[in-house]
Amino acid sequence: MTQQFFEGNRSVLAERLPGHLIVIAANSLLQSSADLHFPFRQDSNFWYLTGIDEPDAILVIDTVAGESTMLLPPKSTYQKEWDGDTDTDEFARVSGIVQFGSTRDLSGLLKQAAVSGRTVGYLQPLPRMVKPYGFYANPARRTLWSRIKRSGAQTADVRLDIARMRAIKQPEELAAIQEAIDITGRTLEHVKSRLAQCRNEKDIERLITARFFAEGGDGHAYQPIVAGGQNAATIHYVQNSAPLVASDLLLLDVGAVYQQYTSDISRTWSVGGSPTKRQRELYDAMCDVQTFAFGQLRAGVLLRDYQKTVEQYARTVCASLGIQLDAYPHGFSHFMGLDVHDAGDYSAPLQPGTVLTVEPGIYLAYEDIGIRIEDDVLITESGIDVLSKDIPKRL
Ligand SMILES: [Mn+2]
Incomplete structure (x- = not known):
């Protein structure tokens, strides 16, 4: 800057x-x-x-x-x-x-x-x-x-x-955020290509940390979450120390920092590469909720209305999969910038220039499943720009 x-x-x-x-x-x-x-x-x-x-x-x-x-x-x-x-x-x-x-x-x-x-x-x-x-x-x-x-x-x-x-990002701030996101994206692709060699959540955390720096980042924006199977049902699981199990899903919630600016990305993968039908349908459901959430975000929207609308949609989607959602455990979106949970006015209508996460998730400890998909978006004059659209979402 x-x-x-x-x-x-x-x-x-x-x-x-x-x-x-x-x-x-x-x-x-x-x-x-x-x-x-x-x-x-x-x-x-x-x-x-x-x-x-x-x-x-x-x-x-x-x-x-x-x-x-x-x-x-x-x-x-x-x-x-x-x-x-x-x-x-x-x-x-x-x-x-x-x-x-x-x-x-x-x-x-x-x-x-x-x-x-x-x-x-x-x-x-x-x-x-x-x-x-x-x-x-x-x-x-x-x-x-x-x-x-x-x-x-x-x-x-x-x-x-x-x-x-x-809350309103200037061009140089957006450039830094985009770079932080791209570093995270390249890192996730690197890690995914080496997933078969990883035996423990810790192996993955180490790969991510090294790769963030190798890609030009300044380290982690927050404590990374690398959670296999049931661990992923604990929303802020940061021990990252359990052995990986091929039949499990693996939830990664990680973000690089670049020139003080953060990124915040979650992806969920199948450890062994062949997800069960149940894992697949829950994953697809979260992708569906995220697409719906993208469609709700634009300038002028109040975050509390958005939260209610997306929550209602998620409830319907989950009900069709036999899951009764009571209170949703976290917000679908938060501001992102210098702080990963950035400053902003949560009670004011969204304005162009605001950067937000969009992160539906589902946490079913009794099914050993935790899924979250998280992307970072910019509110524009005409809608949203998904800043992390280049990061693949393959289960
Ligand atoms: Mn987040």
Whole structure:
């Protein structure tokens, strides 16, 4: 992405929020063990506005002065020696930001905003512990949020403003997404041609990981799912460690990252290459539901209406196969972009430029079957463009 891309994103956000002082936190590094940390992953909003991968930095956009400042955390001698010093010239080249300061300057800026009655735009943090997912949120956003609250300044949560921007993909973002999808597609074809040599789900995961990099990708967009037989009935099965059985189906839900942008593809294959009649009819049913879902997606559609309509169709199709579908276990579509489950306004009508997945699936643990077919589509002026149409769907 070019400097113009990040500058453009900051100025569009500033135009949407006149008079605001917008303050956005980079993610913090998180310990993995002893003196080691997990690989750094930047906050997607921070990256979208700066392109900078530095932990604990704070972006300040002054919409009145029309300028942005990058506040950087002071580095310890240890950090300078072991990780290298901060290169503000490089940050300026990437982001187009020319003003740099220290995160120690933040309190002064916030106090000023409070005194002059300016609204501070911030991103509402998640709870410390995100219960439904069972993980801890990155603490950076919450830390910044408490500093803002302490300042006594008037505040406005700007999450939806950035989400609405991020939902509409710009040409360079679409190019990156398309490349991520193509890398995933070439990888899946490579793996399929070697399926007979694989003995375990892990063999397949290893092939995929190596191939993503060999094809020019930057690794996995999310933990890959390689699930044979009954394992595929667990929607987020990520152990990928069971032996493969020729009579089983194999569900792969994988996506490469390319220049920060994700892809999200699911395919289901017959391990031994000769599916049973039952496996075939269930697979065909999911293809049918997906074709139906494609036909429902266009600009102006509300995702909740779409979900209901596709769910109703899936229920009818499944009933004809002797399966009673109660509540459908997941959405048929989600936004995709910098995050695999991307930011966007789920309550607003779909707009051209939005990228979504379309992923019908069926999970029958008692029949040792889990099937999902997932493609990525772009909402256009006239309908949809299936970005992953070149990835074969042979059972
Ligand atoms: Mn998905």
